[in-house]
Amino acid sequence: MAMDDPRVVVVGAGPAGVRAAEALVKHGLRPLVIDEAPLSGGQIYRRPPPGFRRTTKELYGFEAAKAEAIHRTFDGLTDVIDYRPRTLAWNVQDRVLYTACDDVVTPVSFDALLLATGATDRVLPFPGWTLPGVYTLGGSQVALKHQGCAVGRRMVFLGSTPLLYLVAYQYARAGAEVAAVLDTAPFSAKVRAVPKLLSNTSMFVKGLYTMAALHRLGVAIEHGVRPVAVEGDDAVAGLRYRRRGEGEVRIDCDAVAFGFGLRPESQLADLADCDFRFDPVFHQWLPQCADDGRAGEGIYLAGDGARIGGADAAEVSGELAALSLIEDLGGGPGDKARSVELSRRLSSLVRFQAGLAGAFPWPADMARSLPDNAIVCRCERVTAGEVRQAVQRPLGGGCEINRAKAFSRIGMGRCQGRFCGLSSAEISAAAQDRDISSVGRLRGAGPVKPIKLATVLDE
């Protein structure tokens, strides 16, 4: 169906959203770009507020040139797109996207919606993770990148993700003391993943460089550890952890940054009725879309919001999804040659990510062995024991995760399960000795993030 003046909306102005907008403009469209942040760039290429003077090299390291290119591209588009920064896209229904800015809701009708909503840290709780001074890796990186401040003076980095080494390195470079980098994955997992990782030599080399640089700086790196507890009364004072096959060790620190990979911000895709499947490689529920970004009639997904691929894959998938969108709108065949080239690059990048997922596995055993008194859902202060009790109760719905939510309140708070959903599912499944993929996922509902009660509708 050819349309004279199609209404095309892009949500997100990170690498995927920017490249999508660029491609749409190139094909004669004027998309509306909606972004929560005050400035474009997304999380990875987040820009500092006006007046901050760190150079792009200091801010983005190896990726400075890419960051500059994304920023330059978007800045060059502002006259030929409609751009609404500081705007939350909080619901989608019947081909209308509901946006909120400064407590005013504006419904936006669309013919095509391209969701490039990015990702957040994938969280796995451990005792003490809610103490002030414990941050996610992504959060601690944003503090450094955006505000130029460190979340601690003497820090421990913990988890299973490439970001673990990168953020530790960035903090060390910025002058923080890195007391330890604790990788929950065994070193053998990395060795096994090497063949897949070699599909992207430059990324692989950067990873090795980061690890070597931490070594040179004298940072202790340990593999195969398990956190026992963060210590401290009202702030972080130290971390206890267990080495493989050995006893407990305690390390002094005033901040812990942790993370276990990324999870897509897929709530809008859910509300737009996209299908979801449990992906065993990435060990989470992912919205289903074709490699070219098509995810339903008039719905396109790109970047980490669709599947975790990293910034380079986000750029490629953003442009690719835009080309699919253009073709579907009937504006001609799009650019077939370009689409084929982009698809080829994307599949190589995705292969690399699958390798990373193997090198940095999700330690499901941590959720299973989490003590009963540890908090899982911090919004509602629900403990692991309460989740287990809820799913083991007769006529409690087994471990179907929405039933577990109904009875234990997990995922009912401000974050709506974006952070506790996966670990609650893991705990529920383990409590009934079932596979996590069989317990389902929390159903999405709008608003996907809080909106003020005094919000007014503007039409």
Place this chain on the structure above:
Amino acid sequence: METIGTDVVIVGGGLMGCSAALDLSRKGRSVVVLERGFVGAQASGVNFGLLRRQDRFLPQLPLANRAVEIWHRLENVVGEDCEVEIRGHLRFALDDEDMAVIEDYAAGAREYDFEIEILGGETLRRRWPWLSDRVVGAGWSPDDGVANPRLVTPAYARAARAAGADIREEHEAVEMTHDGGGFRIVTQNGLEVRASIMLNTAGAWSYHVSANFGEPVPLTAIGPPEAVTEPVPYFIEPTIQRVGSPVVVRQVQRGNVIIAGKPRGIADNVTNRAYVAPRSTLANMRKALEVVPSLGSLNLIRVWSGIEAALPDNLPVLGPSLTTPGLFHAFGFSGHGFQIGPAVGVVLSELAIDGRTETPIEPFTMGRFADYEGEGSDA
């Protein structure tokens, strides 16, 4: 194929079905409950939790009064704490016209032994200073309140099971027949149940049961729009609702303020999903602020819905089938079934055992739809 013979088979494990199962079991009858999903997961579990009698269809008050008596001792009935809070319901007026409606209703309710206290604006603000200045008066029913709907039906189901009921979740009735000897029900997973009495308490799926026995009804699936704020210190004790407005507000003791209203959203009883229309959310937020202006700075953090069933006259069907002896219906509660639920269960139990009940249920007869020939609706 597993075959069970039982006195009563109940199709639908919501509040009506599970409370009937408990009463029947305690009276020594054998009971099988067939629930296609999980007990209390739809209308019974996702509603606002309102135990309100004001503004209820007057001839329904005997049933509602009977339910009040059960709610007040629910913990003893089911053996679990279901967060029943009897803190009163305030139906308020913004003008004299509203006030006249409240007074009229109070006069009618008195005929049914339901006493509503009329409070003036001054009294209201002295007692509940957070109420908007615009409120001129209210009807006050202190014996009404709230309960946690997510907890109530599973608690009934567990109590019924403890009393001997055979409760089967994920058992959808796919074949239903009646011959001289009684009912034969077969589930999708191959369970066969034979019973002399059958109760249809299948909520939004009741149409399939009634139509199967030659009683089609114009039943539609609806989704109540419910929304909740972040928690703040507890200050709203009663449930509050303006005359003529569908918006009702309450606060749970842990702090969240819950707002419900209309219009009801899209509910799909095939895919089992119910959506809250964003415009409903916004409209209900605005209405809530008219009543309690200080809520404006709170964040709305979550909405939910579920699948309820409504009939065109907004009244349920409760009573015997007009085509099939031994079959009794209870469905189509049209968004106000929770409060009367426990009494409906007892009434169904009485009907199943004695074929009659002391509680007047004539207005809810299936006969209202005797001429109906159309289809019920899936979504």
